[in-house]
Amino acid sequence: MNMRKTKKSIAIILGILILVAASVTTGYMIQVRTSEKQSKSVSAYKGMKNASSQSKVEQRPESAVNNETIEQEQPAKTLVREFKDGPLKYNDKGVPILYYHSIDYEKGNELRLPKEKFREQMQYLKANNYTTLTLGELYEFIQNNKPIPEKSVVITFDDGYEDNYTNAFPILKDFGFKAAVFMISSNVDNTQFKVLKSTELKEMEENGVEIESHTVNHDKLSELSYNDQLKTLKDSKEFLGKVLNKKIDYICYPYGMFNKDTIKASKEAGYIMGFTTVGGWADKNDGIYTLNRVYVSAFDSMEKFKRSLTNPNYDRK
C-alpha cells in the first residue's frame, strides 16, 4: 500500500467533509435569519389610540397605532450619550419635542419665527440647564427606557427652510445644541425656493443637526394607497441617505397626516421612529411611530413657551 496515496485520499475525504459541514451551517444560518425576519414582519400592530390633534397648522391625524411592542432595530450612527449626572428620568415620564418651521420673520405668518425670538428661547433652555437630545437618545429613552436628564428637550424643524441653516444653525452652534431637520427630499438643491442645499445639509449633519425624512413631496400620506406611501417613504429615505452618506432612521409625517398603513409602510421602508403633530409631550404610550410634539408658533408668548416645557399638559392649541 502506498502511504502517500493513502494520505492523499484521507486529505480529500477530510476536505469534502469540511465543505459539507460548512454549507450545512451556512444554510442553517440563512434559515434562522429568514425566520427571524419573518417573525419580525408578522409582529402584530397592537392597540389603537384616538389621536386628538392640537395643531391647527397641520392636519389632524385620524388614528395612531400603538406600536411600542414591535421589535426594533438599533439606530444607525446617531450619537447616544450615557447620562449619569443630576436628576434623571425614565420613560414612565414624557419629554417635550419642540417643532419649528421657518426661523425668519414674516408678518402674520405663524410658521415663521423671528430669529431673535428663537435665540431668546434657546437662551432660556441654556439658562435653565436643559439638555437637547439627539434623535438616537430619544429613541433609546422611549424604546429601551434609557434614562435622560430630567430637563431634556428635543428640537426639530419641519420642511427644510434655508433659514434653518442661515438663522437657526448659528444660534444652535452658539449654545452647543442638538437638533433635527425633517427635510422634503425633492427640495434638496432646488434653487426656485429658499430651501436647504445638500452642502448645507451635510454641514449641519456634521455639527449636531440630524437630517431626516419628511417624504419626497410633502405628501399627504393618509390620502395615498399603501404602495404610494411606501414609495415616498422609501425614495426619500434612499435619496437623503445618499446625500448624507448615512442611514435615515426617522420619519416625520407631513401635515401630521397618517393612518394605519403609514405606520406599516414606515416600518417596511426601514424607519424605526415616527413623528406627528399631535400636541403634548412624547412618551412611550404614544407608540414609537406616532410621537407627539410641541408646536412652537411665532405668535406664542415666552410664557407659553416656558409652560410647554415645564407642564406636560400645557395649554395646547
Ligand SMILES: [Zn+2]
Ligand atoms: Zn411639513
